[in-house]
Each structure stands twice: as structure tokens, then as C-alpha cells.
Amino acid sequence: MKNKVYIKIFFIIFFISILLSGVMFSADANEDIKKFDKEDTLEEIREKILHNGYGFSVDHNWVFDMSKEEKKLFFTRRKPIKKDISYVSKGMGPLQYEIGKKVLPAKFDWRDHNGHSYIGEIRNQGGCGSCYSFGAAATAEGVYNVATGRYDEDCIDFSESFIMWCLGKLPEYNNNFFGCDGADYEYAELSALVKYGITSEIDFPYAEADPGECSHFEQPRVKFKAWYRVECNNIEAIKTAIMTYGVVDAAVLTTNAMAAYSSGVYDDANKTCSEIPCYYEEADHAIALVGWDDDDQAFILRNSWGEYWGENGYMRIKYSAAGVSCAVTYLVMGPSISLSLSGEKKELNYWAFTLKYADLVVNVSNPSGMAVNRFILKRKETNGNYEEIKIFYSENIVSGKYYFTDKYLAKNYEYNYVVDAIDNDGNILSTSNKISLKGAE
Amino acid sequence: MRKIYLAMLILFLTTISYAKINVFIDISTSFLKPADTEYAKIYGDKIFYPEIITGIKLFKDIYIFGTYGFINIKGDIIDIGAEVNASSKQSFISFGIGYEFMAKKKISLKISGGIVLINYEERAYLSDILLDNYSGKNTGYKLDMGLFYNFSNNFNISINAGYFNSQNTTDYKKKLSFGGIKAGVGLGIKF
Numbered sequence: 001m002k003n004k005v006y007i008k009i010f011f012i013i014f015f016i017s018i019l020l021s022g023v024m025f026s027a028d029a030n031e032d033i034k035k036f037d038k039e040d041t042l043e044e045i046r047e048k049i050l051h052n053g054y055g056f057s058v059d060h061n062w063v064f065d066m067s068k069e070e071k072k073l074f075f076t077r078r079k080p081i082k083k084d085i086s087y088v089s090k091g092m093g094p095l096q097y098e099i100g101k102k103v104l105p106a107k108f109d110w111r112d113h114n115g116h117s118y119i120g121e122i123r124n125q126g127g128c129g130s131c132y133s134f135g136a137a138a139t140a141e142g143v144y145n146v147a148t149g150r151y152d153e154d155c156i157d158f159s160e161s162f163i164m165w166c167l168g169k170l171p172e173y174n175n176n177f178f179g180c181d182g183a184d185y186e187y188a189e190l191s192a193l194v195k196y197g198i199t200s201e202i203d204f205p206y207a208e209a210d211p212g213e214c215s216h217f218e219q220p221r222v223k224f225k226a227w228y229r230v231e232c233n234n235i236e237a238i239k240t241a242i243m244t245y246g247v248v249d250a251a252v253l254t255t256n257a258m259a260a261y262s263s264g265v266y267d268d269a270n271k272t273c274s275e276i277p278c279y280y281e282e283a284d285h286a287i288a289l290v291g292w293d294d295d296d297q298a299f300i301l302r303n304s305w306g307e308y309w310g311e312n313g314y315m316r317i318k319y320s321a322a323g324v325s326c327a328v329t330y331l332v333m334g335p336s337i338s339l340s341l342s343g344e345k346k347e348l349n350y351w352a353f354t355l356k357y358a359d360l361v362v363n364v365s366n367p368s369g370m371a372v373n374r375f376i377l378k379r380k381e382t383n384g385n386y387e388e389i390k391i392f393y394s395e396n397i398v399s400g401k402y403y404f405t406d407k408y409l410a411k412n413y414e415y416n417y418v419v420d421a422i423d424n425d426g427n428i429l430s431t432s433n434k435i436s437l438k439g440a441e
Numbered sequence: 442m443r444k445i446y447l448a449m450l451i452l453f454l455t456t457i458s459y460a461k462i463n464v465f466i467d468i469s470t471s472f473l474k475p476a477d478t479e480y481a482k483i484y485g486d487k488i489f490y491p492e493i494i495t496g497i498k499l500f501k502d503i504y505i506f507g508t509y510g511f512i513n514i515k516g517d518i519i520d521i522g523a524e525v526n527a528s529s530k531q532s533f534i535s536f537g538i539g540y541e542f543m544a545k546k547k548i549s550l551k552i553s554g555g556i557v558l559i560n561y562e563e564r565a566y567l568s569d570i571l572l573d574n575y576s577g578k579n580t581g582y583k584l585d586m587g588l589f590y591n592f593s594n595n596f597n598i599s600i601n602a603g604y605f606n607s608q609n610t611t612d613y614k615k616k617l618s619f620g621g622i623k624a625g626v627g628l629g630i631k632f
Contacts (some may be wrong), residue, residue: 162482199611349615350518352563352575355525384571409525410570 003401020173033268045257046432055438056264056316060174061309066127075254075284076129076182079087081175083280093228094332097243099237102183108243109291109300111314115321116151118142119247122313123160124306128208133163134185134304134387135249135286139331140193142247142290144222147333154433157201158222165207166199166214167192179210185280186330190227190249194331197221197427202386220376220420220428223335232278233325235272238299239292240377241330247302249329251283251373254321261310273326281326290314299324309394337372337421340430345409356409359377360435362392362402362419373424374395377404380416449507450534462500465630469586469601470627473512476606477618483516483527490623496539498526507536508583517566526566531619534603535583549589549597557583559607559619579619581607589629599627621630 034048044401045058110118126136137158144156169180176188185190203219230237239246253270274283291300298316307313317324340363348355377390392402409415420430473490475481492510511532518525544550562576581597585603605620
């Protein structure tokens with residue numbers, strides 16, 4: 001009997017010792033990873049990359065070379081005053097019904113999907129703490145382009161300034177985000193895109209300084225149906241969201257290594273989402289995700305630091321590095337109306353003149369029967385602004401065509417035309433492709 | 442072309458200096474009825490057209506002449522679906538040979554013919570935005586006749602009529618016709 005007790009004690013001690021050695025071993029392993037921090041020099045970063053066996057390169061760039069004070073004003077994503085835990089119970093929205101339905105490819109990239117890009121040129125936030133507006137605008141653009149079938153040069157370009165200086169001035173959002181002061185973790189900017197919509201970059205170009213009172217609410221805006229969070233560190237769900245809805249909004253905790261990133265697959269030790277709720281994991285910079293590559297075990301991160309940063313403005317980042325999978329969100333568009341604009345340049349010869357004009361056709365397909373108040377045909381003028389040149393009024397159109405002849409085109413000037421479908425409240429329901437026609441040469 | 446003008450000037454001055462002179466200068470105000478119907482639709486069929494004519498008699502009744510006239514006018518291109526404005530600047534330089542004979546004691550008749558060089562700059566606008574322009578130079582021919590009343594040895598008044606024309610083909614194979622029929626009155630001096 002006594003022997004049995006000893007044997008039991010022996011096994012218990014043996015089991016505990018194995019458990020402890022495992023913990024010790026893993027602790028040793030963690031201690032072996034050298035973490036990046038915000039004050040690393042390039043040499044220190046390179047030494048840590050080598051030590052940790054990471055596969056990316058770093059170099060000087062305008063973000064890395066910022067002073068400590070400048071970086072403090074630049075990385076402005078912050079914890080909210082009060083946590084909103086309602087999203088824990090809200091779940092992932094319609095995404096939850098999509099997960100598992102689609103076969104996720106090993107590689108997916110909205111910059112090159114069936115030979116087309118569904119996201120526009122990379123942008124640069126400059127020295128302003130406005131990353132949240134670029135993350136939100138890139139997400140809105142990606143979702144809009146996918147929903148309306150726009151790609152390449154027809155990609156929409158939404159106004160970051162409208163988020164910063166118009167939506168951010170509204171009392172209901174002012175504590176969450178504003179101008180160059182950054183945003184908190186609540187993604188109130190996405191709520192604002194759902195409630196108020198967003199204008200185009202043409203209507204309100206990017207401005208780092210407060211332009212004063214906002215006069216852009218009168219301009220047509222695109223509204224979104226809803227936004228949702230994706231479960232923390234659920235890589236399959238994030239991939240499904242990207243593939244189903246378009247570009248997604250996310251956030252990262254930056255280090256000097258991320259700032260100095262020049263190429264390769266970024267990795268670091270910030271892999272967990274340990275805050276409660278998990279989407280409150282510390283992150284100081286908003287970005288967007290446009291795709292993934294299983295070979296690299298990485299997402300394709302779209303930054304707002306200009307095309308000379310990283311890999312032409314993008315970064316491949318390990319699926320869970322920098323907390324990138326902790327606070328992913330996606331936008332959903334409502335039913336869409338499809339507009340296609342086609343045009344033909346014609347000429348009239350009179351006396352010594354060759355007068356060019358444009359015969360334009362707007363093709364409308366509205367199978368879901370969205371209530372359209374009017375279609376506005378806009379033309380980019382010689383002063384660079386878009387002007388309304390024709391309004392077609394039509395309610396409850398399901399499909400049809402509108403014709404317009406634009407007489408005449410200026411010599412040596414290229415005109416861009418685009419059509420917006422507008423609802424009764426003045427919101428843009430859809431925007432057509434853009435076409436270009438040139439006057440006499 | 443400058444050489445031709447220079448040669449003409451030298452010829453003119455030389456003749457004045459050494460010949461038994463008969464130099465005349467006429468200033469004429471005419472109206473032009475354009476030869477091109479589209480041009481006429483834009484600017485009208487009576488276009489004011491001032492001209493200065495100078496000549497020297499080489500022999501008893503034969504003279505050589507040089508002229509300069511111009512048009513500077515604005516108009517509208519109508520019936521093309523938009524309010525398109527147009528402007529035309531044309532200058533005409535001609536030279537040639539003429540014949541004058543005395544019909545009565547104070548009345549003479551001049552008939553002349555020569556070549557004309559037309560410089561033109563045509564512009565079409567829509568709300569001050571240039572739609573197209575067309576410029577260049579052409580040569581053509583000119584025929585004139587005038588009836589002169591010589592109320593003194595040095596001064597006369599005249600009525601005159603003529604036709605000048607030059608044609609050009611545009612890049613899009615359209616034939617343009619410059620000039621047309623002109624008619625006017627003149628005041629002249631001779632010495």
C-alpha cells in the first residue's frame with residue numbers, strides 16, 4: 001500500500017516536473033526572440049532580424065527618419081475613453097455565413113484580380129495623423145469597386161479629407177476621430193461612412209490643414225449599409241472577408257522596424273490579441289488589407305505612407321504579426337445599381353474648323369429596383385473641376401439608356417466623363433466608369 | 442516672299458526716281474461678298490474691307506500696282522447645336538498690271554489683274570475656350586476694275602468692283618475658298 005502511494009507521488013512529481021520544464025523551455029524560447037521597439041536604430045533592427053530569422057529588409061525612409069516627437073503626433077491611433085464591448089455579442093455579421101462556403105485560394109490580391117486592380121493608387125498621409133481616414137477610405141474604395149465592378153483607371157477615389165474634416169467635426173464622432181489628431185479603436189469613421197457616406201476626392205481633395213467649416217455635405221455621397229468586426233486572429237475569416245467584400249480595414253502596433261520596412265515579409269513578436277475584448281489590442285496605426293499569400297503566410301498590407309515606402313507602398317506581413325489580425329473590420333455595400341458610360345468622339349467640319357463633339361450613352365441596370373432620383377452626367381472642365389453637364393431624371397428605372405451629345409470639345413484638351421446615380425436624399429448610389437475623349441488636336 | 446516684296450519696292454522706287462512719273466495712291470472702302478458660303482454664313486455676306494492701292498505708270502496707259510487690304514471680324518457659327526463663336530483675321534497683298542484709258546476728259550477706266558497673297562487666321566470658340574483654329578497663307582488671283590472721276594489733276598474719286606480668290610484644301614479634304622466679290626468707293630491722289 002505504501003509503495004503505491006510512493007509510486008503515485010513519484011508520477012505526480014514526474015508529471016509536474018515535465019510540465020515545468022515545458023514552461024521553462026517555452027519561456028526560454030520567448031526570451032530568445034528579440035522584440036522590436038520604437039527606438040531601435042537600423043543596425044539594431046537588422047541585428048534583431050538576423051537573430052530572429054525574419055525575412056525582411058529595412059532602410060531609411062521618411063517615416064523611420066521622423067523625430068520621436070514627430071512620430072508621437074503621427075501614430076495617433078489610441079484607446080477609446082470608454083470601451084464598447086457590444087461588438088462581442090454582435091458577431092461577425094453576414095461574414096459568418098460566408099466562411100467555409102468559398103474555397104480560399106493560396107494567393108489573393110485585389111491589386112491583381114483577373115488581371116484588374118480593384119484599388120487605386122497608393123496614397124500618402126504626409127505628416128498628419130490621419131491614417132484612420134486612409135484605412136477607412138481604402139476599405140470603402142475597395143468595397144465600392146468590387147460591388148460596382150469598377151477597376152483599373154475607373155476605380156473610385158474617396159475623400160480622406162471628408163472623413164477628417166467633415167465627419168470628424170460632427171459632435172457624435174468628434175471624440176472618436178478628427179483631422180490629424182487620429183482616431184480611437186472604435187472605428188467610428190466606419191459608422192460615419194454608413195450613416196453619412198463619403199464624397200469623392202475630386203470634390204474634397206486631401207488637406208493636412210483644417211480647411212474650416214465643412215461645405216461638402218451638399219455634394220453627392222456614397223453610403224454603406226453596415227460595418228462589422230472580424231473575429232480576432234481568425235485568419236480564415238479575414239481572408240473570407242477580403243475575398244467576399246473587398247479591402248478590409250485593420251490596425252497594427254508599429255515598431256521602428258515596421259517604419260523602416262523596405263521589402264520582404266514583416267514579422268515581429270506581437271502576435272497575440274490578449275486584451276479584453278480582443279479587438280482592443282494595442283495598435284497605433286490604421287491600415288488596410290488587400291489580399292494574402294499562403295506561401296509567405298502573410299497578408300498584403302496597404303499603407304498610406306506613399307509609394308516609396310515598403311514594396312511600392314505595400315507590405316507583406318505575417319498573418320498575426322504586429323497585431324494585424326486583432327482588429328480587422330469590413331464594410332458592406334447595399335444593393336447596387338450598375339452604370340456604364342460609353343462615348344464616341346465625332347466631328348463636324350464647318351468652314352475651316354473641325355469641331356469635335358462627344359456622343360455619350362449611359363447604360364443603366366438596376367435589377368434590385370433601387371429608388372433612383374436622377375443621373376448626373378459630369379465632365380472634367382479645362383480648369384480641372386468636374387461640372388454637371390446633364391441631369392437625367394428617372395424614377396424606378398430597372399434598365400435603360402440615356403443619350404447625350406456634348407458639343408463641343410476644346411482643342412488639345414482631354415475630357416473625362418462620369419455619371420452618378422443619385423437617390424432622393426442626394427446620396428450617390430453608384431458611379432459609372434470614367435471615359436476620356438479628346439478635342440481637336 | 443520677303444525677296445519678292447523687296448524687289449517690288451526697289452522696282453517701285455527706281456521707277457519713281459527715274460521714270461516720267463505717274464504715281465497714284467487710292468484708298469478704297471469696299472464690301473466683300475465672300476466666295477465661301479459657310480464663311481458667309483458665319484460673318485455675313487457684306488464684310489467691310491478697307492484697301493490701299495498704289496501704282497505707277499510704266500507707259501502711257503499701262504501701270505503696275507500693289508495693294509494691301511484686311512479683314513478682322515467676329516461672327517457666330519449657327520445651326521450646329523451650340524453657340525460657337527468665330528473670328529477671322531485675313532490680310533491680302535496683291536500686285537499685278539493694269540490698263541487705264543480716258544473715257545472722257547475727266548473720266549477714266551482702269552482694269553487690272555494680278556496675284557494675291559492671303560494670310561489667314563481662323564478661330565472657333567465656345568465660351569472663350571478654343572475649339573479649333575486654322576491658319577496659313579495662300580496665293581490666288583485678283584481682278585479689278587474702276588471708274589474714276591478726276592476732279593483735278595491730282596485727285597480723283599472712284600467706284601470700283603473686283604473679284605479675288607484663293608483656295609485651299611484642309612486636312613480633312615474640304616476645299617476652302619478665300620476672297621470673293623468686292624465693290625466699293627475710293628479716293629485717290631496722283632502725282
